[in-house]
Amino acid sequence: xxxxxxxxxxxxxxxxxxxxxxxxxxxxxxxxxxxxxxxxxxxxxxxxxxxxxxxxxxxxxxxxxxxxxxxxxxxxxxxxxxxxxxxxxxxxxxxxxxxxxxxxxxxxxxxxxxxxxxxxxxxxxxxxxxxxxxxxxxxxxxxxxxxxxxxxxxxxxxxxxxxxxxxxxxxxxxxxxxxxxxxxxxxxxxxxxxxxxxxxxxxxxxxxxxxxxxxxxxxxxxxxxxxxxxxxxxxxxxxxxxxxxxxxxxxxxxxxxxxxxxxxxxxxxxxxxxxxxxxxxxxxxxxxxxxxxxxxxxxxxxxxxxxxxxxxxxxxxxxxxxxxxxxxxxxxxxxxxxxxxxxxxxxxxxxxxxxxxxxxxxxxxxxxxxxxxxxxxxxxxxxxxxxxxxxxxxxxxxxxxxxxxxxxxxxxxxxxxxxxxxxxxxxxxxxxxxxxxxxxxxxxxxxxxxxxxxxxxxxxxxxxxxxxxxxxxxxxxxxxxxxxxxxxxxxxxxxxxxxxxxx
Amino acid sequence: xxxxxxxxxxxxxxxxxxxxxxxxxxxxxxxxxxxxxxxxxxxxxxxxxxxxxxxxxxxxxxxxxxxxxxxxxxxxxxxxxxxxxxxxxxxxxxxxxxxxxxxxxxxxxxxxxxxxxxxxxxxxxxxxxxxxxxxxxxxxxxxxxxxxxxxxxxxxxxxxxxxxxxxxxxxxxxxxxxxxxxxxxxxxxxxxxxxxxxxxxxxxxxxxxxxxxxxxxxxxxxxxxxxxxxxxxxxxxxxxxxxxxxxxxxxxxxxxxxxxxxxxxxxxxxxxxxxxxxxxxxxxxxxxxxxxxxxxxxxxxxxxxxxxxxxxxxxxxxxxxxxxxxxxxxxxxxxx
Numbered sequence: 059x060x061x062x063x064x065x066x067x068x069x070x071x072x073x074x075x076x077x078x079x080x081x082x083x084x085x086x087x088x089x090x091x092x093x094x095x096x097x098x099x100x101x102x103x104x105x106x107x108x109x110x111x112x113x114x115x116x117x118x119x120x121x122x123x124x125x126x127x128x129x130x131x132x133x134x135x136x137x138x139x140x141x142x143x144x145x146x147x148x149x150x151x152x153x154x155x156x157x158x159x160x161x162x163x164x165x166x167x168x169x170x171x172x173x174x175x176x177x178x179x180x181x182x183x184x185x186x187x188x189x190x191x192x193x194x195x196x197x198x199x200x201x202x203x204x205x206x207x208x209x210x211x212x213x214x215x216x217x218x219x220x221x222x223x224x225x226x227x228x229x230x231x232x233x234x235x236x237x238x239x240x241x242x243x244x245x246x247x248x249x250x251x252x253x254x255x256x257x258x259x260x261x262x263x264x265x266x267x268x269x270x271x272x273x274x275x276x277x278x279x280x281x282x283x284x285x286x287x288x289x290x291x292x293x294x295x296x297x298x299x300x301x302x303x304x305x306x307x308x309x310x311x312x313x314x315x316x317x318x319x320x321x322x323x324x325x326x327x328x329x330x331x332x333x334x335x336x337x338x339x340x341x342x343x344x345x346x347x348x349x350x351x352x353x354x355x356x357x358x359x360x361x362x363x364x365x366x367x368x369x370x371x372x373x374x375x376x377x378x379x380x381x382x383x384x385x386x387x388x389x390x391x392x393x394x395x396x397x398x399x400x401x402x403x404x405x406x407x408x409x410x411x412x413x414x415x416x417x418x419x420x421x422x423x424x425x426x427x428x429x430x431x432x433x434x435x436x437x438x439x440x441x442x443x444x445x446x447x448x449x450x451x452x453x454x455x456x457x458x459x460x461x462x463x464x465x466x467x468x469x470x471x472x473x474x475x476x477x478x479x480x481x482x483x484x485x486x487x488x489x490x491x492x493x494x495x496x497x498x499x500x501x502x503x504x505x506x507x508x509x510x511x512x513x514x515x516x517x518x519x520x521x522x523x524x525x526x527x528x529x530x531x532x533x534x535x536x537x538x539x540x541x542x543x544x545x546x547x548x549x550x551x552x553x554x555x556x557x558x559x560x561x
Numbered sequence: 562x563x564x565x566x567x568x569x570x571x572x573x574x575x576x577x578x579x580x581x582x583x584x585x586x587x588x589x590x591x592x593x594x595x596x597x598x599x600x601x602x603x604x605x606x607x608x609x610x611x612x613x614x615x616x617x618x619x620x621x622x623x624x625x626x627x628x629x630x631x632x633x634x635x636x637x638x639x640x641x642x643x644x645x646x647x648x649x650x651x652x653x654x655x656x657x658x659x660x661x662x663x664x665x666x667x668x669x670x671x672x673x674x675x676x677x678x679x680x681x682x683x684x685x686x687x688x689x690x691x692x693x694x695x696x697x698x699x700x701x702x703x704x705x706x707x708x709x710x711x712x713x714x715x716x717x718x719x720x721x722x723x724x725x726x727x728x729x730x731x732x733x734x735x736x737x738x739x740x741x742x743x744x745x746x747x748x749x750x751x752x753x754x755x756x757x758x759x760x761x762x763x764x765x766x767x768x769x770x771x772x773x774x775x776x777x778x779x780x781x782x783x784x785x786x787x788x789x790x791x792x793x794x795x796x797x798x799x800x801x802x803x804x805x806x807x808x809x810x811x812x813x814x815x816x817x818x819x820x821x822x823x824x825x826x827x828x829x830x831x832x833x834x835x836x837x838x839x840x841x842x843x844x845x846x847x848x849x850x851x852x853x854x855x856x857x858x859x860x861x862x863x864x865x866x867x868x869x870x871x872x873x874x875x876x877x878x879x880x881x882x883x884x885x886x887x888x889x890x891x892x893x894x895x896x897x
Contacts, residue, residue: 393786401784408784410777412844421774421785424767431766475785 070097072134073261074119074150074230079128081114081285084464086493088114090286091128096230101252101262103272103293106282107305107521112265115282116232119263120152121145149229153219153236161208166190168207169222193221197251213244220251231255232263237271238356249275267354269298269559281305299552306522306551314527315499317506319346321530324380325483325514326397328366331375335361336538338375341531343483343514348505350529351518353558358538359518360402363485366516367399368392380482396482398422400472400489402518408472409460416442416456419475426478441478449474450500466497473504484508487518502528522551522558536560581838585853589860596864603867606737610746614728614814616859617748618643618807621755622826623833623851625803628763628796630834633776633843634686634693636797638701639804640826642678644819645704646671646808651717651818654724664724668809675805678704679798686797687790701827708820717818728813748810752852755803760848768795776843832883833858840890858882 074096081089089111096102104112117123119130121139130139132148139145159168166187175182175189190203199217207215216236223231233252237245252262252275264276272279273293280290281304288304322345331339336358343349351359365372368386377384379395386392392399401407410418419442420427427438442456451470453463460468469489476484486505490498505515505528519525525532526547534542534557542549542557597604622639629636653667660666678700685696719725731744763769771792774782783789807826812818835841836857837850858879865875 389783390786390788399784401780407778407780410774410781410844413773413777417770417774418781421770421782421787424770428767431768432761433765433767433770435765 070099072096073098073132075131075134077129077131079115079118079130080126081111081118081123082126086465088285089118089125090284092282092285092287094280094287094290096261096263098261099256099259100277101256101264101275103264103266103276103279104282105266105269105272105279105301105305110282110305111285112282113234114285116152116234116263116265119145119150119230119232146226149227150232151223151226151228151230152232152234153216153223154234159207159215159219159222161206163207164203165194165201165205165207165210165218166203168218169193169203169225171222173226190221193225197221197224197254199247199251211241211244213240213248216240216244216248217251220248224255228255228260230261230263232265234265235267236264237266237268245271267559269301272301273298302552302555306555314524315502315506316348316528317509319506319509321346322512324378326366326380327378329376329378331362331365331372331377333361333365333372333374334370336365336535339540340375341516341533341540343516345512345514346509347530348509348515348517348528350525350532351516351535352522352525352532352554353520353535355520357535357558359535360487361538362535363399363487363516363518366392367397367485393481396480397485398476398479398481398483399485400476400487402487402491404468404472409468411461412459414457415446415451415453415460415463415471418460418471419445419456422475422479445474445477449477449504466493466500469493469497469501470504473501477504477507481513483514483516485516485518488520489517490519490521490524498524522555526551526554534558582847582849582853585837585850585857589853589857592857592860592864596860596867600864600867603864605739606741606743608863608867609737610731610744612856612859612863613749614746615863616856617746617752618810618814618823619826619829619833619859620752620852620855621803621807621810622830623837623855624755624759624848625800626827626830627834627837627839627846627848627851628759628772628799629693630831630839630841631763631772631776631843631846632793632796633779634793634796635831635841636682636697636800636804637694637827638678638682638697638704639800639807639830640823640828641701641704641820642675642801642804643808643811643823643826644821645708646674646805647812647822648708648712648717648818648820649674650809650812651719652711654719654721655717655818664721671809672802672805675801675803675808676798678805679801680794682801683794683797687793705820712818712820719812719816719818725813725816728810748814751806751810755806756848756852759799759803762799763846763848768792772796773844776845828883829855829858829879832879832886835883835886835890841887842890 072095076092076094079089079092092115104115106112114123118125118139121142121144124140130137137148160171163171169190170186175186177185187203194201194203199221201210201214201217207218210218236248240248256262266272276293278290279293279296279301281288281301283305325343325345327342329340339362341349351363353359361370364370366377366386368389368391371387377386384395386395405411416439420438423441424433427433427441439456446453446456449470451463451467451474453467460471463471473486473489490501493501508515517525517529530546532544532554533540534554536558544554602608622643626636626639650667650671653661653670656662661670682696682700685691686693727747730747732747732750734742734744737743763772771782771787774787775789775792779789808823811823833855834846834851837847837852837854839846839850861878862875865872865878
């Protein structure tokens with residue numbers, strides 16, 4: 059049986075116990091031997107930085123991913139948690155940050171999805187709508203059961219997801235950042251509901267970046283850091299400062315190597331730039347400089363850089379490119395100016411996965427490898443091989459598909475392809491998400507070589523140690539605004555995290 | 562990874578490609594061998610020249626089709642475009658419209674019609690955001706109707722011997738195994754005329770690389786500076802251009818223009834392409850693949866004729882073959 063931490067010495071019975079739970083994705087060690095006990099009827103918060111392993115933990119508990127090692131005990135019995143059906147059958151349900159329901163169906167149809175009420179072999183629509191409405195009324199949600207889901211706000215949709223979990227007899231309900239898209243009123247309604255569920259004996263796991271919510275709502279809080287459980291505390295026996303200190307990782311600072319590059323002229327400046335998802339953002343990037351944009355997910359950083367890159371053009375403010383006012387309405391305009399963007403999601407946006415490493419690496423520079431329209435094949439091969447060598451991509455060959463590479467090596471392809479491109483401003487959105495520490499160090503080295511070429515870098519990161527150690531100028535975003543600006547390491551981690559969370 | 566192992570792996574990768582091509586070619590030759598043993602009429606210089614003529618038109622359609630499929634799209638209109646263009650070229654030749662009624666003029670205008678249709682397809686797919694399936698299905702339907710409207714349902718005969726004679730002409734030849742002289746049909750040379758420039762476009766030009774990149778991940782291609790819209794236009798224009806080219810050869814071969822001709826050829830083109838290793842999921846395909854694929858398909862039809870199979874069986878066999886081949890394609894994708 060699991061080793062139980064001190065805070066568990068309450069009268070409540072353990073409902074779910076994790077014993078040395080371990081999860082690896084290839085080279086990434088996402089959960090490191092986590093021992094954790096959830097007690098029946100408690101609201102248990104899980105906090106940690108992005109990438110600390112919270113999402114992985116949910117996915118293992120809801121059996122989306124099988125665990126690599128360790129045991130899970132449900133009511134004292136060991137359970138395999140091999141399929142989502144099994145997990146749901148036990149009573150484990152998750153309400154995700156982004157609602158995973160069918161937007162074109164009615165509220166009632168969503169609540170009953172996969173477990174429809176039938177009559178003579180046909181769907182009994184009327185009864186489902188009536189029962190759904192009854193359930194919604196009982197839960198105190200003012201929602202019509204016959205409304206089409208997509209006509210509701212995200213917050214209301216989350217209530218539908220909760221009702222759905224409730225109908226399926228949830229005994230263990232995981233909320234993943236539930237308030238990220240909710241208004242204040244919706245959040246208050248959700249909290250009320252969560253307390254009702256608790257009163258009925260449902261165990262709640264509450265995942266949030268908003269520490270004030272943890273203190274308002276939860277009984278206990280566990281802190282994850284780099285995939286490991288660092289502490290579990292009673293909420294009444296801790297405070298925000300302690301939690302922040304527990305969340306921040308100091309052990310791997312030595313990997314942040316930064317070359318000293320002289321800072322040159324200004325490349326780009328934004329003045330009170332406003333666009334979808336951000337307001338009044340003024341920043342400046344100079345040659346040889348890394349400008350870090352830190353904030354929580356959804357704070358407006360990605361929206362801001364996408365706007366500078368012409369994806370969602372700004373609606374107000376100015377962009378000055380090397381002393382000249384410019385408007386950037388399309389991505390091609392941005393690229394023609396000399397801006398390159400390495401996107402956040404390498405699988406969706408960064409790589410042609412089933413094509414060769416060489417093609418991916420050369421994609422931005424085929425023009426340079428061509429004579430007229432025809433590619434100089436020898437030059438193409440040489441360029442690919444040189445880049446694979448320089449960036450140290452571990453691949454069987456330049457023809458091998460990118461899918462055959464590890465996550466870290468894929469990321470080196472995403473970043474490495476820009477090295478010969480000659481762009482002046484590089485925007486890296488979460489450049490080290492999902493890569494191991496060693497690869498991170500290599501990616502930082504690549505950033506350094508871009509700086510030496512006289513480029514400027516904007517680095518969007520949710521990982522504080524990374525931006526803290528690398529950025530010459532660090533901007534903190536919160537709720538679509540730039541709330542603080544720091545010079546190189548002139549504030550503590552605690553201060554910056556506090557600014558980002560807004561406590 | 563050392564230099565040496567990289568180059569070893571490269572050679573292995575290239576060998577795998579060659580192996581796939583050889584397997585297809587081997588399949589084709591095996592079919593030929595079987596038919597030569599089974600029938601006395603198959604392996605004759607006459608029938609083989611005929612087979613090359615039959616296969617030529619599907620081969621040209623399939624090569625064009627492959628460009629669209631590589632970008633992850635599909636072009637269902639190629640048969641209708643071929644039929645429509647056969648009518649257009651016949652109409653031009655039958656009238657006295659100065660330069661437009663010369664062979665060169667009529668051919669040039671017909672090819673331009675192909676390009677315009679391709680632009681229209683790409684406009685629908687790129688600018689209006691329509692699914693390629695719907696966009697080309699709609700023109701497939703509408704072009705047949707437009708052709709019937711123009712001709713009022715009549716067939717237009719072509720009495721230009723210089724034009725129709727081309728389809729019977731041949732260039733170069735060699736002695737056949739039975740002592741007769743095998744003459745390579747002009748129509749087959751037309752396949753080479755299409756295959757060589759499209760090979761350079763797809764395999765050796767940077768636009769070809771972009772076609773693959775778009776088929777694999779449009780978003781990644783765009784963020785790498787690829788002009789996704791322009792390259793998508795290119796794919797649909799090549800496809801419709803090849804279809805128009807095929808339509809001209811069709812008019813030559815049967816000496817009439819009729820917009821209802823080439824019915825169902827789009828499926829034969831798609832089947833040829835897929836048999837030749839093109840993935841319907843995009844980003845995988847070649848020029849030699851659809852070329853060999855179309856002759857495999859033509860051999861099935863030709864052989865079924867010679868074996869006196871009910872011609873309806875040809876359709877059933879082709880249909881089943883498509884299911885089998887696409888199933889293998891899904892297996893390949895699932896493994897990734």
